[in-house]
Amino acid sequence: DGGITQSPKYLFRKEGQNVTLSCEQNLNHDAMYWYRQDPGQGLRLIYYSQIVNDFQKGDIAEGYSVSREKKESFPLTVTSAQKNPTAFYLCASSIPGQGGYPEAFFGQGTRLTVV
Amino acid sequence: AQTVTQSQPEMSVQEAETVTLSCTYDTSESDYYLFWYKQPPSRQMILVIRQEAYKQQNATENRFSVNFQKAAKSFSLKISDSQLGDAAMYFCAYRSSYNNDMRFGAGTRLTVKP
Numbered sequence A: 001d002g003g004i005t006q007s008p009k010y011l012f013r014k015e016g017q018n019v020t021l022s023c024e025q026n027l028n029h030d031a032m033y034w035y036r037q038d039p040g041q042g043l044r045l046i047y048y049s050q051i052v053n054d055f056q057k058g059d060i061a062e063g064y065s066v067s068r069e070k071k072e073s074f075p076l077t078v079t080s081a082q083k084n085p086t087a088f089y090l091c092a093s094s095i096p097g098q099g100g101y102p103e104a105f106f107g108q109g110t111r112l113t114v115v
Numbered sequence B: 001a002q003t004v005t006q007s008q009p010e011m012s013v014q015e016a017e018t019v020t021l022s023c024t025y026d027t028s029e030s031d032y033y034l035f036w037y038k039q040p041p042s043r044q045m046i047l048v049i050r051q052e053a054y055k056q057q058n059a060t061e062n063r064f065s066v067n068f069q070k071a072a073k074s075f076s077l078k079i080s081d082s083q084l085g086d087a088a089m090y091f092c093a094y095r096s097s098y099n100n101d102m103r104f105g106a107g108t109r110l111t112v113k114p
Helices: none
Strands: A004-007 A010-013 A019-025 A031-037 A043-049 A064-066 A076-078 A087-094 A110-114 B003-005 B010-014 B019-021 B024-026 B032-039 B046-052 B064-069 B074-079 B088-096 B102-104 B108-113
Touching: A004 A087, A010 A019, A019 A031, A019 A087, A019 A110, A043 A064, A043 B102, B003 B088, B003 B102, B010 B019, B019 B108, B024 B074, B032 B064, B032 B074, B046 B064, B046 B074, B074 B088
Parallel strands: A010 A110, B010 B108
Antiparallel strands: A004 A019, A019 A076, A031 A043, A031 A087, A064 A076, A087 A110, B003 B024, B019 B074, B032 B046, B032 B088, B064 B074, B088 B102, B088 B108
């Protein structure tokens, strides 16, 4: 089955530790995204990538880092510099440009809790 | 960067009635895509409807339709014959055709009353 897989679904970390959230897609999509969702709020863009080895900052990139070494994978690292990392994180992918379906397809999300 | 505004944090509709959710966006681009997504309590994001900016005709998907006003930068969602299963958070989204930047609004929580 084609889709986007985020793992783990729930993640607990101690304050001050870096943590990496996994996002893998087998849809052959070029573009991938990371969003943060806080309770009762919308999706805020952290980073997005249009192609391998390229990514752009979104509105709230501070305290986060990403890599795009393979087309299928776009891991997000939440560093100790992120002031309030507890949130729900969503990964998405889409086909860029004309043709195909322009919408983003989403993973099921990772709930990160920092204690 | 483009911004998306949903001015209605919460909306309520009676079952079988019609409700309209509002969305405006700010952009200087001429080519882009607009979407409405639904997020039920499971938090899985589900595409409701899409609209290509170069198409003048409003998109329709069964009970869901949009009113796309490009000059006014407005993109509202109309849900007809509302059902209990329509209760969810609804997000309006904008995707650039030039750099694939994709932004979401703050969302509207829709309650459907039996």
